[in-house]
Amino acid sequence: MAETGAEAGAGGGGLEIKPMDQFVVQPLFSDGPVGMFTVTNATLWMALAVACTALLLVMGTRGRAVVPSRAQSVAELAYGFVYKMVEDVSGREGLKYFPYIMTLFMFILMANSLALLPMSFATTSHIAVTALLAAFVFFGVTILGFVKHGAGFLGLFWVSSAPLALRPILAIIELISYFVRPVSHSIRLAGNIMAGHAVFKVFAGFAGALGLFAFVPILAITAIYALEVLVAFIQAYVFTILTCVYLKDALHPSH
Amino acid sequence: MATETTESVLGEGDAAASGMPQLDFATYPNQIFWLLIALVAIYFLLSRVALPRIGAVLAERQGTITNDVAAAEELKLKAAEAERAYDKALADARAEAARIADENKAALQEDLDKAMEKADAEIAAQQEESESRIAEIRDQAAANVEQVARETAGAIVAAMGGNPEEADMDAAVSSKLGGRA
Helix, strand or coil: CCCHHHEEEEECCCCCCCCCCCCCCCCCCCCCCCCCCCEHHHHHHHHHHHHHHHHHHHHHHCCCCCCCCCCHHHHHHHHHHHHHHHHHHHHHHHHHHHHHHHHHHHHHHHHHHHHHCCCCCCHHCCCCHHHHHHHHHHHHHHHHHHHHHHHHHHHHHHCCCHHHHHHHHHHHHHHHHHHHHHHHHHHHHHHHHHHHHHHHHHHHHHHHHHHHHHHHHHHHHHHHHHHHHHHHHHHHHHHHHHHHHHHHHHHCCCC | CHHHHHHHHHHCCCCHHCCCHHHHHHHHHHHHHHHHHHHHHHHHHHHHHHHHHHHHHHHHHHHHHHHHHHHHHHHHHHHHHHHHHHHHHHHHHHHHHHHHHHHHHHHHHHHHHHHHHHHHHHHHHHHHHHHHHHCCCCCHHHHHHHHHHHHHHHHHHHCCCCCCCHHHHHHHHHHHCCCCC
């Protein structure tokens, strides 16, 4: 419905593009308000992300072959990619939390990729979604830090390598940056996905209005699409590697 | 028309009216609820099924590769050993062949030497015999010369009107030929 809205607006003579309508959360089976348990388009595309994850990582590895099939190779590649990232960035103790990080990576990657299908809904373009993901990481890492090191976790803010006079100032800066982490963590992902999809819609609106010269925005959309495929992966990667970095801080708070 | 329907959907929150469905807080509980379910579902899928399985497959592959490398190493050692044995057999065979050739050569040389010795002996015996025959023939020839000389001298003396005495003639011829005979 969001798509038809944009197209109808563009097709109606004036250049009335509604690039944000595609992000509207709507009930799938009724016209009523969006309650907590209403099945919405967000529900559908999250479920598809879960299904695709299961398809790749569970169905793809069904053969358990020593010489892997194509799907199994991709699943192993994803596994090895995240496993190595956790090991390299967080250290060997971080591997205990590998399933959580893999969960985040697979959900974001699948949601980002599925959002690139026409008429789809970009779940990761919503602050509500990314903020929850980032909050998980933030609270998880903070609680883990205090559980592992007690008050010693506060050493993260006390830069012992700096001159003593500077340390309180640095501590304030570190503290602020620590609390900004989840904000930047979530807005980076939502912003990237939202911006990319809004640009698609704007160019699609141009294509509708330009008539014969529509090929120019269509070419532009093709190019941006390639970029967005890259962004879909890179944002999942960035979110995951930042999670690993924060995890490392919780495991080894001393500078 | 379509614009109106979207606006009626958007009209639920103040933020949505400003054009950012992301800021429509009315949809937050819904999204958070379904996201939690999705994450829990993925987490259980991964931690219960997918990750142990992939980890096991990777470990198994690593093991297989290690085993195969070890087996290859072993086979390589065996091949090197076989080559050494082959080289040794070849060298032995060469030495044996050389030894047999030397033996044959020595035997042949011995036979040859024997044959040569025998031939030399035969040649020497024949030569001796020939020499004795030659000496005999020469003696005979010398005797014949004396006889011929005596008869010739007798004939000459008779022709000159003398009466040659046998004994004188012999003495004269012997004295003339004495230097030679």
